[in-house]
Amino acid sequence: MSVLPAGTPVPDFSLRREDGRDFTPADLPEGTAVLVFYPFAFSPVCSSQLNIYEEVLPELHEQGATLYAVSCDASQSQTAFRESLGVSIEQLSDFEPKGEACRAFGVLHPGGFPQRALVMLRDGKVAWSYEAPSPGDLPGANVLFDGLAAV
Amino acid sequence: MTGLGSAPFPPPGPEDRVRGPAGAALLIAYADYECPFCAALELRLTEAPVRHVFRHFPVVSKHPRSRAAAAAAEAAGEQGEFWAMHAALFADQGRLEDPHLWARAGALGLDLERFEEDRRSPAILARIDAQFRGGLRGGVVSTPGVVWGGRLFGGRAEVEALLADLVPRLSSPAPAPGASG
Numbered sequence: 001m002s003v004l005p006a007g008t009p010v011p012d013f014s015l016r017r018e019d020g021r022d023f024t025p026a027d028l029p030e031g032t033a034v035l036v037f038y039p040f041a042f043s044p045v046c047s048s049q050l051n052i053y054e055e056v057l058p059e060l061h062e063q064g065a066t067l068y069a070v071s072c073d074a075s076q077s078q079t080a081f082r083e084s085l086g087v088s089i090e091q092l093s094d095f096e097p098k099g100e101a102c103r104a105f106g107v108l109h110p111g112g113f114p115q116r117a118l119v120m121l122r123d124g125k126v127a128w129s130y131e132a133p134s135p136g137d138l139p140g141a142n143v144l145f146d147g148l149a150a151v
Numbered sequence: 152m153t154g155l156g157s158a159p160f161p162p163p164g165p166e167d168r169v170r171g172p173a174g175a176a177l178l179i180a181y182a183d184y185e186c187p188f189c190a191a192l193e194l195r196l197t198e199a200p201v202r203h204v205f206r207h208f209p210v211v212s213k214h215p216r217s218r219a220a221a222a223a224a225e226a227a228g229e230q231g232e233f234w235a236m237h238a239a240l241f242a243d244q245g246r247l248e249d250p251h252l253w254a255r256a257g258a259l260g261l262d263l264e265r266f267e268e269d270r271r272s273p274a275i276l277a278r279i280d281a282q283f284r285g286g287l288r289g290g291v292v293s294t295p296g297v298v299w300g301g302r303l304f305g306g307r308a309e310v311e312a313l314l315a316d317l318v319p320r321l322s323s324p325a326p327a328p329g330a331s332g
Contacts (some may be wrong), residue, residue: 054212056287057261086212140284142288145156 003106003117006150010121013101014127015070015092017133018079023092024069031064032151033121034144036089037107037114038075039135041073041081049116049138054142063122063148072099072113079141107131120147127151158297163204166278168233171202178317179204179298181286183319184221184240185214185247186294192314193241199317205237206282208294216247221271221279223252226270232259255306 015023025100038046050069060067070092078091094101102108107117116132129141132139163169165199182189196203209217220240227236239255243284256266269275290303297304297313304313
């Protein structure tokens with residue numbers, strides 16, 4: 001299994017927002033939605049990843065991109081994680097049924113957590129995607145902007 | 152290509168803070184004053200035979216006072232005391248609020264009025280931002296990020312391995328009891 005490539009139609013998926021509402025393809029914003037799949041809340045690399053992405057949110061917004069962080073953690077864990085980091089990136093939970101959305105995007109690790117991956121969605125399709133070589137590899141913020149330049 | 156897309160690390164320029172022997176190999180450290188691993192790196196680098204370029208990489212969401220501390224170092228630099236302030240900031244990372252910065256500036260004999268003006272000046276804040284953005288574009292994701300031989304070393308294990316090569320004396324086992332030399 002590997003991340004869906006550019007040009008693939010957005011798959012059906014359902015994630016849970018922090019406030020308990022569903023997040024489905026119908027909820028994708030105007031412009032580019034960037035799904036940041038991360039393995040585990042409170043893990044060191046994931047912490048660094050969300051912290052560094054938080055620093056570039058204004059530039060991402062200027063380019064019409066909206067960032068969402070996706071993991072298989074429960075929403076309560078994600079919220080606690082986000083608050084502990086002091087970041088504002090909205091969290092989307094793939095906890096129940098666990099991993100189904102990650103599977104739809106081709107990023108479900110055999111261990112039951114998301115591969116570290118970035119997926120940009122635009123106009124109903126995957127516009128760009130990136131999968132890290134391993135869960136311990138952290139794509140820098142520059143990779144986000146390389147992706148935006150390509151969509 | 153967007154403004155923060157991938158790009159090589161900028162070569163040392165006139166706004167960089169550089170120390171060490173002129174002919175030594177270049178090491179660029181992206182770091183922040185609120186990062187404990189950066190403080191540890193700083194101690195090691197003082198022993199390393201390298202030309203050390205220090206660049207600010209304040210991840211404010213993680214270290215809320217890192218940008219203010221960077222600005223304090225740069226403001227001290229305007230009065231010729233960058234490295235002294237740099238050392239004073241790393242030496243006591245638990246005290247980085249404004250009164251602590253003023254105290255350091257006073258201890259260094261800086262003109263406090265000028266220090267206050269400089270550390271909030273657009274030019275200094277732009278310098279810090281430019282260094283941060285340069286690090287981002289090169290792929291720095293956390294602190295410290297060390298550029299050595301054109302390669303980025305990030306994370307404790309990689310940086311430790313690099314330092315073990317650069318500073319073998321500090322990494323070698325302690326002499327056995329009774330050993331002379």
